Amino acid sequence: MTIHKEGKVTIVVTFILLAAVCAAVCYAAGAGIIFFATLVAAALLFGLIVRFFRVPPRPNMRDEQAVFAPCDGKVVMIENVFEPEYVKKRCMQVSIFMSPNDVHVNLYPTSGTVEYVKYHPGKHLVAWHPKSSKKNERSTVVINTGKCLVLCRQIAGLVARRIVCYAREGQQVEQNTEMGFIKFGSRVDVFLPLKTKIDVTLGQRVCGAQTILARLDS
Secondary structure (H helix, E strand, C coil): CEECHHHHHHHHHHHHHHHHHHHHHHHHHCCCHHHHHHHHHHHHHHHHHHHHCEECCCCCCCCCCEEECCCCEEEEEEEEEEECCCCCEEEEEEEEEECCCCCCEEECCCCEEEEEEEEECCECCCCCCCCHHHHECEEEEEEECCCCEEEEEEEECCCCCCEEECCCCCCEECCCCEEEEECCCEEEEEEECCCCEECCCCCCEECCCCCEEEECCC
16 A cells, blocks of 8 residues: 555644644653543544555556546435536436545546546535535546546535646546545546446445446447
């Protein structure tokens, strides 16, 4: 397991702050039960922060007819909806909610050319809120596979305060390579052509780059 580059500064700053707190408690209260309780709490918090930025090793899977999960999490929405930002027609929307306990790397679900990238500032409603895809801070990425458009939308949640998106218009991207990262609790929406065969169910846990969300119509 490795640590994602987006977490290195956060981890170092957290370590310094927690060390300072522990030193202050030790100075004020001595090396007693209060200090050891603080030390344990600091160690647990630091462990959670490090764990959040983990990048576990996974098999490099490829299937050009498949749409892979762009992140870890729980499927919270599968609906026929109108996509108003770029595709501008009805699509199948699959939404995945990432809790703070999930791996937060975001991946390209298909290979192709990045046709559109747009960052939108916004609110920080809870990520599973129905209006979060329209009102929250978010980034939209559209991939042209050569046969269809696949739109991915990174959505910040209540706790998340930074969306990182590596996509650039005109860029050729490979399936299951890094698209970005969202810090602390968030959601990714995937919009697919209506004829796409959805292979997941509502409430299902999915694994980024491993679980097939759908099969594109050949």
